[in-house]
Amino acid sequence: MEEDFEQNQEEEIIDPKRLVKTVRKKREIRRVRRTQGVFRRFFRFVVTVVLLMGFVYISKMPQWYLDKRVFTTTGSNSVVIYNNNIVKSYRILALLKASEVPNVPIYMANTSAIEKQIKSLAPVEDVYIRRYAFPARLQIILKERVPVLTISPDVKVPPVAAFTKDGKIIGKEFLPLDKKFKTILVLSYGNKGDDYTKWNAKKVQQIEKIVKYVETYSKEPVEYIDFRNPNDVYVKIKTVPIRIGKIDENVFKRIERIPSILPQVKLVDSKVKYLDLSWEKVNYLKLE
Numbered sequence: 001m002e003e004d005f006e007q008n009q010e011e012e013i014i015d016p017k018r019l020v021k022t023v024r025k026k027r028e029i030r031r032v033r034r035t036q037g038v039f040r041r042f043f044r045f046v047v048t049v050v051l052l053m054g055f056v057y058i059s060k061m062p063q064w065y066l067d068k069r070v071f072t073t074t075g076s077n078s079v080v081i082y083n084n085n086i087v088k089s090y091r092i093l094a095l096l097k098a099s100e101v102p103n104v105p106i107y108m109a110n111t112s113a114i115e116k117q118i119k120s121l122a123p124v125e126d127v128y129i130r131r132y133a134f135p136a137r138l139q140i141i142l143k144e145r146v147p148v149l150t151i152s153p154d155v156k157v158p159p160v161a162a163f164t165k166d167g168k169i170i171g172k173e174f175l176p177l178d179k180k181f182k183t184i185l186v187l188s189y190g191n192k193g194d195d196y197t198k199w200n201a202k203k204v205q206q207i208e209k210i211v212k213y214v215e216t217y218s219k220e221p222v223e224y225i226d227f228r229n230p231n232d233v234y235v236k237i238k239t240v241p242i243r244i245g246k247i248d249e250n251v252f253k254r255i256e257r258i259p260s261i262l263p264q265v266k267l268v269d270s271k272v273k274y275l276d277l278s279w280e281k282v283n284y285l286k287l288e
Contacts, residue, residue: 063134064105070138071096081140085178086123086147086170092140095121106136118142123170149204150175150183151196155224159185167201184211185224194230210235210251214242217258234274240265243286245278257283 070078071093081089095117102109111129118127123144130139145164152159162170162177177183186207188196211222214235226234226241235242239262244251254277261283265272273286 064107064136065103066101066106066109066136066138068101070101071099078135078137079140080137081142083142083144085180086144086174087121087142091121091173092118106131106133111138114138114140122168123147123164123174145170147177147181147183148208149186150177151186151188151190153189153228154187155185161196163196163199163204165201165204167199167204169197169199184208184222186227187224188227194227196227206247210244210247210255213252213255214244214258217255218242218262232278240272241274243274243276243278250280254278254280261285 067073067076067078070076079093081092084092096114099114099117102111109131111131115127115129118124118140124142125145126143128141128143130141131137132139145166145168147162147170148165149163150159151161151163159175159177160172162175162183164170184207186196188194190196207225207227211225214222214237218237218239220237220239223236223238226236231246233244233247235244242258244254257277258275261275261277264285265275268285268287270287273288276284276286
């Protein structure tokens, strides 16, 4: 046992040379780690500075900003207008010509003033503006009102105004309408007892209902409705003009009598001037 103890003590004696090597190795490891730490901190600092400079540079790039002439030049891709079937693009640009172009990056631009200006146009019900960058541009998306009536003083004269379903009048500056709009032609002088400029949504809906009734009971499309004398209204269908007289509470009952007299038009040898439904209980054909 004593011999084993002495042997263990001899083994535990540290070799000085080996100790020096171990200490030097540990110092070298600490030095390398300090160097690596300094390098990593320096590298993070450089990357942070580069990122900040890059951010500042990118934020000031001209592609973030709208061209100052965006509303005064035509044919530019900086402003694109969609869904404008009534209001022509050049009219919208002309309206915005006096607007101040935002002097901030496009993502910070406030477009509410532009929207308000465009919504002031009678055919425009609502407007949405999308903003894009690189290059900076605007997409103007319109929601237009639906025209249902066109107004003209005579069948041979182009329309001078139109009405939308909600009673908004569309002026001559927006006419003629696109052919895809199927409207009811209403003849009106606008100055003989029934000024069409004062019509509202209720009046428009009344005319629509009259036309629908006539088409339902005649089985023919209405070509136009003559309001030039509001106390003596005519509705023209292919076969014959129909005189419905004054627009009162009984007008729809009178229109319901069309099937009982319209077939007689084809049996008459003489030319029929109009089918008269203006009387409450009497129908007759007016001959030329």
